[in-house]
Amino acid sequence: MFYVRYLRSELLRRRARTILTLAGLAVGVALVIAISGVSRGLDRAQKTALDPLSTIGTDLTVTLSPQQNTGGFGPGGGGGGRELLDANQSAVTDLSKLGKAGDHFVHDFFLPGTQLTFPQKQAKQISALSGVASVTTGLVLSAVHQEGVVPKIVAKIRTGGDTINIRRRIKPPTTAEFEAMQKCFEKAGVGGGQQTGGQRVQPGGFGAAGGGPDSAAARKCLPARLRKFQATITTPEQTLQQLINPPQTNIKSSSYTIAGVDPSQPAIGLVTPSQVTNGHYLSSGTEALLAASYAKRHSLKVGSELDLNGTTFTVVGLVKPPLGGQSADVYIPLRQLQKLADEKGLANVVLVRATSSADVSKVQKEIEQTLGSGAQVASAKQVADSINGSLVDAANLSHDLGLVLALVAAAAAFLLAVLLTLSSVGKRVREIGTLKALGWSQRLVVRQIVAECLATAVVGGLVGVGLGIAAAGLVGVLGPNLSASTTTGGGDALFGLGQALSRTATTSVSLDAPLTVSLLALGFGLALAGGLLAGTAGALRAARLRPADALRQVE
Amino acid sequence: MDTPLYDLQHVTRTFRRGDATITALESVDLTIAPGEIVAVEGPSGSGKTTLLQLLGALDRPSGGHVFFEGRDLNALGDHELADLRLRAFGFVFQTFNLIPTLTALQNVEAKLAPTGANAAELRERALTLLGEVGLADRAEHLPSQLSGGEQQRVAIARALSTGPRVVLADEPTGNLDSTTGAEIVELLTALSEEHRQTVVLVTHDHDVAARAERVLRMQDGRLLAPAAVA
Numbered sequence: 014m015f016y017v018r019y020l021r022s023e024l025l026r027r028r029a030r031t032i033l034t035l036a037g038l039a040v041g042v043a044l045v046i047a048i049s050g051v052s053r054g055l056d057r058a059q060k061t062a063l064d065p066l067s068t069i070g071t072d073l074t075v076t077l078s079p080q081q082n083t084g085g086f087g088p089g090g091g092g093g094g095r096e097l098l099d100a101n102q103s104a105v106t107d108l109s110k111l112g113k114a115g116d117h118f119v120h121d122f123f124l125p126g127t128q129l130t131f132p133q134k135q136a137k138q139i140s141a142l143s144g145v146a147s148v149t150t151g152l153v154l155s156a157v158h159q160e161g162v163v164p165k166i167v168a169k170i171r172t173g174g175d176t177i178n179i180r181r182r183i184k185p186p187t188t189a190e191f192e193a194m195q196k197c198f199e200k201a202g203v204g205g206g207q208q209t210g211g212q213r214v215q216p217g218g219f220g221a222a223g224g225g226p227d228s229a230a231a232r233k234c235l236p237a238r239l240r241k242f243q244a245t246i247t248t249p250e251q252t253l254q255q256l257i258n259p260p261q262t263n264i265k266s267s268s269y270t271i272a273g274v275d276p277s278q279p280a281i282g283l284v285t286p287s288q289v290t291n292g293h294y295l296s297s298g299t300e301a302l303l304a305a306s307y308a309k310r311h312s313l314k315v316g317s318e319l320d321l322n323g324t325t326f327t328v329v330g331l332v333k334p335p336l337g338g339q340s341a342d343v344y345i346p347l348r349q350l351q352k353l354a355d356e357k358g359l360a361n362v363v364l365v366r367a368t369s370s371a372d373v374s375k376v377q378k379e380i381e382q383t384l385g386s387g388a389q390v391a392s393a394k395q396v397a398d399s400i401n402g403s404l405v406d407a408a409n410l411s412h413d414l415g416l417v418l419a420l421v422a423a424a425a426a427f428l429l430a431v432l433l434t435l436s437s438v439g440k441r442v443r444e445i446g447t448l449k450a451l452g453w454s455q456r457l458v459v460r461q462i463v464a465e466c467l468a469t470a471v472v473g474g475l476v477g478v479g480l481g482i483a484a485a486g487l488v489g490v491l492g493p494n495l496s497a498s499t500t501t502g503g504g505d506a507l508f509g510l511g512q513a514l515s516r517t518a519t520t521s522v523s524l525d526a527p528l529t530v531s532l533l534a535l536g537f538g539l540a541l542a543g544g545l546l547a548g549t550a551g552a553l554r555a556a557r558l559r560p561a562d563a564l565r566q567v568e
Numbered sequence: 569m570d571t572p573l574y575d576l577q578h579v580t581r582t583f584r585r586g587d588a589t590i591t592a593l594e595s596v597d598l599t600i601a602p603g604e605i606v607a608v609e610g611p612s613g614s615g616k617t618t619l620l621q622l623l624g625a626l627d628r629p630s631g632g633h634v635f636f637e638g639r640d641l642n643a644l645g646d647h648e649l650a651d652l653r654l655r656a657f658g659f660v661f662q663t664f665n666l667i668p669t670l671t672a673l674q675n676v677e678a679k680l681a682p683t684g685a686n687a688a689e690l691r692e693r694a695l696t697l698l699g700e701v702g703l704a705d706r707a708e709h710l711p712s713q714l715s716g717g718e719q720q721r722v723a724i725a726r727a728l729s730t731g732p733r734v735v736l737a738d739e740p741t742g743n744l745d746s747t748t749g750a751e752i753v754e755l756l757t758a759l760s761e762e763h764r765q766t767v768v769l770v771t772h773d774h775d776v777a778a779r780a781e782r783v784l785r786m787q788d789g790r791l792l793a794p795a796a797v798a
Contacts, residue, residue, distance in 0.1 A: 014687060015674070015677050015678070015680075015681040015687065015690060016681065018674065019667075019669075019674070019678065019681075022670055022671075022674065023669050025669075026668070026669035026710075027669060443665075444667055447661075447667065448667075448678070449626075449650065449653070450624070450626055450653060450659045450661075450665075451653065451654070451659070451679045451682075451726070452651065452652075452653040452654020452655065452657075452679065452682055452730070453650065453654075453682055454646075454647055454650040454651070454682070455646060455647070455650070456647075457682055559626065559627055559628070560621075560626040560627070560653075561618075561621040561626040561627035562627075564621075564626070564661075564665070
């Protein structure tokens with residue numbers, strides 16, 4: 014058909030103008046798509062990261078902070094803060110739990126953190142309140158994974174080897190003693206004292222006295238004083254002091270958070286099936302879910318095995334847990350965690366869903382009244398407010414500027430389409446005059462020009478959609494990582510423990526620009542509408558001119 | 569005598585340029601018989617082109633009436649005028665006015681297309697006409713690849729393609745050298761005689777005007793010579 018060939022020739026042979034128009038349209042469309050995509054990406058990131066509770070079917074979380082509890086919600090361990098402090102410290106320092114010195118050990122310590130535990134049964138108080146749709150409990154613990162060799166502590170103390178010298182003069186026997194000795198010798202028949210033997214016993218020479226069989230008898234004749242030496246020696250008092258160096262050990266310690274969830278209540282919980290990005294949700298038994306970021310850091314995946322103090326858990330799914338007070342790296346069934354952490358029947362967080370969102374603040378008040386000051390009831394908004402980081406800034410920016418930017422881009426794309434088309438048509442007024450002189454009706458001329466503009470808009474729009482997809486992809490690849498973080502437990506610096514045990518949960522969301530068909534259609538439609546409108550307007554304006562006037566136009 | 573092809577009665581055409589009103593044609597009375605070859609001569613600005621555009625229904629008079637084949641063009645709507653231009657008139661312009669993105673063949677087809685002929689008919693008819701102007705071998709060339717004389721031949725082929733009753737040529741030799749110009753006028757007159765077409769030729773070239781059966785002289789929007797049938 015002639016008109017189609019004419020259209021093709023017009024577009025192909027005026028390549029520079031066509032390319033300019035196409036490029037303008039394409040860039041406009043791509044901008045609209047990319048900006049709207051980024052805006053949507055931020056919205057989505059915000060929704061998942063900054064509105065953590067709603068994604069886990071929860072309106073309110075209830076925790077117990079370590080302080081005196083006047084309400085009916087008593088800590089399971091009883092005893093309040095001091096108890097908690099002891100629990101945390103003993104777990105950290107008690108090396109005796111590890112095994113015998115020198116043994117290799119792998120052990121996970123589960124620390125209650127700053128949230129008091131309480132019997133699960135007490136959550137029933139909350140479920141009885143009006144306006145509460147459902148309630149579930151969870152146990153979130155700080156865990157320290159330690160691995161290494163149980164240190165030996167050896168103190169080596171060497172004592173003894175002292176030489177004690179005692180010098181003492183012994184008085185020689187007195188005359189009386191000597192006489193008594195003489196008598197004794199005689200009586201015993203030992204030849205002593207007489208001249209006959211030519212032998213004379215000298216006082217002091219008694220050591221060898223006799224030398225013969227009578228030596229025993231001779232010993233008897235010695236005065237008692239010389240028979241036995243008796244003295245009391247008190248050695249000098251000394252204190253042995255040795256610095257015992259810290260035991261050499263290779264214990265490696267890493268911490269993470271672990272949460273127990275009730276697999277029988279998937280709709281509400283610290284993590285729900287909607288956060289599972291890979292694999293499936295917990296059913297029961299020894300299954301575990303890992304936060305995707307934690308799994309990545311530790312090269313774990315679905316199917317990996319996790320050994321926790323002798324119990325092997327199989328990773329059945331990866332989750333993208335919501336940020337907020339109660340997120341964790343590892344999720345296992347509540348019962349299992351209770352067993353591992355020796356917290357049977359205890360929980361430290363209650364998740365509450367109200368029957369309707371309008372009831373949330375009412376329910377929050379009710380819970381606060383029922384449980385007293387020790388209970389902290391956080392609403393979704395409060396949790397969201399505690400989150401900060403670049404994602405929040407970007408999301409706020411997007412919230413403020415996203416719509417404006419998208420509108421500006423859309424208007425720019427539309428205007429660009431209009432202007433480029435108008436200018437393109439404007440340059441052809443004389444050609445339009447010629448066509449009219451040849452006998453083309455106004456309708457034919459307009460149809461031809463509009464068809465050209467439409468064809469340009471379609472191609473430009475398609476290229477723009479392609480560019481937009483590419484730009485959105487590029488944003489996904491090169492886009493900055495936006496992080497959102499929230500700190501729990503550090504709020505009250507009770508006993509200085511707050512800092513040590515506070516958990517900072519950070520979610521890093523790589524900025525992406527999710528595209529939908531409707532978004533692409535919107536960009537494409539804008540180009541189409543712009544081209545059509547401008548084409549029609551320009552063509553009508555030119556075609557309405559009297560041919561004589563059109564012909565007079567200087568090209 | 570039959571009804572004249574054209575009958576112009578007190579035709580005036582004025583233009584507004586800012587506050588000033590310029591009179592391009594002032595009370596022109598003129599009749600042209602079928603088959604005549606008429607030259608309109610005069611200095612530039614004398615109203616020749618305006619007269620030609622009124623004859624070709626490219627413009628409407630500010631005053632007076634243009635009757636074509638007995639029909640008052642003032643009474644016809646834009647669509648009917650377009651149809652008249654398509655079937656009754658053929659234009660040849662000084663600047664050729666070929667569509668630059670179309671080949672010689674397609675330029676001829678551009679005039680034929682609105683008649684509703686199918687693609688094969690268009691091509692066959694356009695090729696025949698290009699043959700008549702001696703450009704059969706240039707059919708696939710773009711205007712930019714043709715010489716001025718060749719471009720004007722294409723324009724003539726285009727003007728004649730729908731078999732119009734009148735060929736209106738506005739300075740057809742104005743952009744050509746004298747030899748080529750002479751050839752073009754020769755071609756134009758020869759073909760129109762062959763097809764028994766009326767030709768109105770605007771020119772300021774005496775040699776060109778001399779080939780016409782009748783020469784009209786214009787000055788300041790008025791016809792100088794009495795508009796008598798030769």
